[in-house]
Structures are given as structure tokens and as C-alpha cells.
Amino acid sequence: MASTSVRDVALRAGVSVGTVSNVLNRPGKVSPSTIERVHAAIEALGFVRNDAARQLRAGRSHSIGMVVLDVSNPFFTDVARGAEDRAADEHLTVLLGNSDENADRENAYLDLFEEQRVHGVLISPVGDETVRLERLLRRGIPTVLVDRQTDDDRFSSVAVDDVAGGYLAVRHLLDTGRRRIVFVGGPESLAQVTDRLAGARTAVGETSDATLDVIETDALTVLQGRMAGERIRDLEPSDRPDAVFAANDLLAMGVLQALSMLGAVHVPEEIALIGYDDIDFASAAIVPLSSIRQPSALIGHTAVDLLVREAASPDGFVHEHVVFQPELVVRASTARRP
Amino acid sequence: MASTSVRDVALRAGVSVGTVSNVLNRPGKVSPSTIERVHAAIEALGFVRNDAARQLRAGRSHSIGMVVLDVSNPFFTDVARGAEDRAADEHLTVLLGNSDENADRENAYLDLFEEQRVHGVLISPVGDETVRLERLLRRGIPTVLVDRQTDDDRFSSVAVDDVAGGYLAVRHLLDTGRRRIVFVGGPESLAQVTDRLAGARTAVGETSDATLDVIETDALTVLQGRMAGERIRDLEPSDRPDAVFAANDLLAMGVLQALSMLGAVHVPEEIALIGYDDIDFASAAIVPLSSIRQPSALIGHTAVDLLVREAASPDGFVHEHVVFQPELVVRASTARRP
């Protein structure tokens, strides 16, 4: 019952603890017969390495801390999966934390990760606060911003050009003949929201008779989308927009639910709708949803890549800013009017 | 740069390391003035506890290991969230692993959790193998089966009555006039699948002119559902079933996509469709999906509860088997024929 240690294994195999450790970590340095004997002892005793002791000695854990804005959002689980896959190659584990767009929860996770002496941190930050992240750097914990562009040369970052994405979305709405556009998204503290809105504004600015209104939401969730959709549905038909650009697909699905409910407003005939992220469920929506696709798994993959490289070259690492380009995916929800 | 330890804090505060530790863990035993001095030193040095050292001393970590069948399935993320919330109350962290219905990946996570000396394990197992789980028990790691019923008194378990759920689903299809029913689900190694199928069989058995066919899938995913749906769509109209019961909502959404594509088959007029889990996206589907609701967050919550109680009472803990009842949610996809 009492857990067995290398000492027990060494005793049983008739070698020293150093040799047991070598068998485990540098088998090339140990003679075949000894290796066999040690393995037999490990087997017999059911020995399992104590990770805490390894970490203590090593000074840092072989985990990567990751904080995302919303684990219920398939976009982020896809990013996390990409990160995990790449991390597994390096024998690293990903600890996934969910900030729920809440700075306090974000901080709680960062505290935890500091105590754990994680190998590095991947974060999709809630606000602009870099104070907290600087502290990680000073501790020597490499930190990569995920899904957030930055010029800050103290961090690496992996993001998608959200301004371009916003532009793509609204350009497409304009190209299919819509002019009165509403942007649904929020809170403003999220860079994803403001960037996509900025791109939308640019596109609208290019067309003289187009207008852009904003309905701000408290979060990027289906529920918030439904509330925004209800506000639109309850407008006089003449006051309604002819297109909605939602800051992500969850919002878009909420908007869609509200508009379709009771057959009140037809999508895309009366109002066209486009989302962002192209999550798997977008194509299975009541009206299949047009969206802006981001290479989600690749984002996670690349982020771990940068992290690992930074961790390997302690000082003088040149931080990189990787920016992917988004892609328009057209489905029924923005079909051209008849 | 070199991380500061309790020793440094002690030195700076002019006390012993033992006192620093007491300030951190049993402030009641330390005089107010000393507490203040120690806190000042901690602040000044930016001291952060080293979790690895704590764990080494404590003998186990304050993390709970959790393995689910599919992180992309909102049902499991909901369960995980419930678990995390309850765990946070106990100052425990949840490490979430994804087996992808693959026994090797499941084992890899269990190995990891053993090395980490986790506080306990929550698992939604891939197969019937209890061998691996027994090993955890022998190590003194309490283990709770999640979303899996069992009579095994060596484990606690938290589950939903899947046989009752399967019965509910098919009883509803029969009640709305359907007779030729197809069950879509697999692999058979998942108890969730076989239990739901068993319930379905019972319901069909109660109606003399009803039939039940099975299309087995390789996994419970949207993609697999789409493949099954295509097989149904490609049947001669006279050979088609008049209702489909999918083993979970992801499958159901895939089936729905395949049937609706090209307007080939109308749901629910030609084929009624019911899923399982009632994930958030089910109500936003092309045709809002009827489903069987499970109290997902409550499952996670309860599981952590049992785990914590077992961990607190090392021996002689009486394992409990909690079984929740599922609930039918009727939407458009099973509307009665006109």
C-alpha cells in the first residue's frame, strides 16, 4: 500500500538508486543485464514514478497551462485539441482552464499555473492587462497569446487577422445586396470583438449607402445571441436591418433561434446572417450558417510550437507573431435574395 | 530570477522556515505581528509556493484526474464543468483528459494520473476493463465511474438510467405513430450504447407491429451520424424507416444533415428523429431536435462529491451508486404526422 520508491526498486534489483534512475532516463548508459533486472523489479513492485518529486528536482513541471475564454465554445476546444496533440509530441500535458471571460477566474488560473511551475502558458486574455503576464515572464515562464494579435515583443502570439475577417464577413453581406447591417457582439473588452467590428466598419465605409449599427452583448454565448435576436425581432419590420454580422457562431445561432422562432423573421430572405469561427454545428443550424473559418487546431498547434521553442532557448529568444488569414464560408443564411 | 523559497522569505522576515509555513497554513498559530512581517517579505520577494514540493511532502496532489469519451461533445464538457465547479469548492483542480473512445489513450491518461498521485479519478470508461481501475484502487486512489452504471461495489458511480432513457425515446416515437424504427449508434463496447438500445428494444417489444433495426457506427460523432444518415437516405423510399433513434445528439445531428441535404427526406414528415443528451445545439438544429435530457452538470457535481467523501474516509467507505432519471424533451423533429 505504501507507495514504492526508486529506493525499493534499487534494493530489490540489487543496484543503487542512481542506476535505477539511469535505467529510467538514460538506458543507453546501463548494461542490458542490469536494465532487465531493474525492469523486473519495477514490474514486481508495481513501481510508478512520483511526478511531484521529478518536478521538484527539475524545477518546472511538464505541463502547459492554457486559459481560454469559454470551454463551451467549440472553437476553443478545437484550439485546445490542436495544442494537446502538439504537446503530446513533446511529452507535455495541457492543463485547460476556463476564464469564462472573467478576469478574476483568469487570475486564479494564472496563480495556479505559477504554483505549478508550468512549462509555459497559453492564454486568450480577457482584457488588455499585461501586468499579470509580465510577472510570468519575469519568472521565466514563456507565455504565448492565443487568438489575440499584438505587437508586444515580450510575448509570442498566434492569431487570426480578425480585422480582415470582419471585413470579409461584411463585404460578403454587401456583395449580396444588403445595406442595413447590424453587428452583434461584446463585450468591448475582448479584442476579438473590437477587431471584427473594425473590419466591418471598413467594409461599410467603402459603400456609400450602407449603414452599420451595433448591438452590444455581455458575452459571446448562444443565450446572449438569443437576447440580441429578440430585440431585432421585436423591431417594426421597417426598422429591421437586412443583415446581421455576429461576432461568433454561438451568438449567431442564438440570433437565428430568436428570429426563426414563431416563424417571425425569415433568414436569409428578410435578414441575412453570418457568424464567425465556423464551428461544426454551424452547418447543422436551422438555416445552415455562413461563417468566417479560422484554422483552430492549427492555432493551438502553432502556439505550443512557439512555446516549446522559447522554453528551449531561455534567453534571447525572438518572439514571433504568427497571423493566419481567415476564410469566408458561404451557406444558406446569406443566400442572395431572390 | 532564481525562484525564491520559504527559506528566503524566512531570512528576510527574520523568522524560521517553520514559521513561514505556519503563516501560510495555520495563521491561527502565529502572532499577528509575525504574520504581518512574513507577508511583507512574501510581497517584497514575490514568493510563490512551489506546488511540486508541497505535493511531494503531502503524498498526493490536489488535482482530480478526469477522462471523458469525447471533449468535443458538449454533454461531456457540461459534466466537466459541473465537476470543476464542485472541485473548486474543495480547492481541487480538474485535469481533463480525452480518450476519444480509445482504450490506449485512456490508459495513457491513467498512467499520467498515477504518476501525478492525483486525489482521485473520474472516468467514463471505454470498455469493461476494470483491471486497470483496480490498480488505482490498490494505490489508494478513489475512483468514480461517470455516466456508467455498475453494481460493482469497489467503485462509486454516478449515472443516468440509460435503459429508461432508451425506452422513453422509442416509446415516444411509437406514441406518435411510428412503427419502423432504426437505432443508430455504436460501438457496442460503450455501455451507453447498449443500454439505450436495450431500452429501445423493450419499448418496441411492447408494440406488436413495431420493428427495430440497428445501424452500428464506429463512434458517437456528427461525422459518423452523417454516414449513417446517408445510408438511410440512399434506401428505396419504401425500405426506409419512419423513425430514427440516435444514441446521442451528435449522431442525430449528423443523421439530420444527411437526410435534409438536397431536401431528400423530410423530417419529421417522412422520418422522425430523436437524439440523446439534449445538448444546447439540439434546439438550434435545422429541425429542432427532440432528445433525452440528462442532468449533465449535476452528474459532474455529484461525482466530485462522492470522490471527496471517499478520499476523506480512507477505509471502509461505502461506495454509492447514484442513478438519475432522464427526461423526454419534445421538439419539431418528432412532431406527429399531419
Add this chain to the structure above:
DNA sequence: CCGCGACACTGAATCGTTTCAAAGCCATGT
């Protein structure tokens, strides 16, 4: 004035692994 308990604090031992300087062993070449 002594003894006793309460309280605050100390510091060495401990957890289990890894590392590394040093030692042991053996064969080869001179």
C-alpha cells in the same frame, strides 16, 4: 518563589527523484 501550562517559535528530518563527481572494473597497448 516555584511550578505549570499556554503560547510562539525553531530547525532538523522528511518526502522521492535526479544529478554528478568519484570509484571500480576490465581490457588493451607498451
Add this chain to the structure above:
DNA sequence: ACATGGCTTTGAAACGATTCAGTGTCGCGG
């Protein structure tokens, strides 16, 4: 016969927090 170098193995030190038996101090009652 001995030095040399290449393997293999050894064992003590180190990582950093916690614990606990023990030291010291103070105040109060007898």
C-alpha cells in the same frame, strides 16, 4: 607489470515545503 581509457555503477547532495518534537518565554496560582 603498469598506465590508460572506456564502461558501468555508486551514493551523497540537492530540490522546497511541511511537520513535529523540542526550546524558550511569560504569566498566574499556590
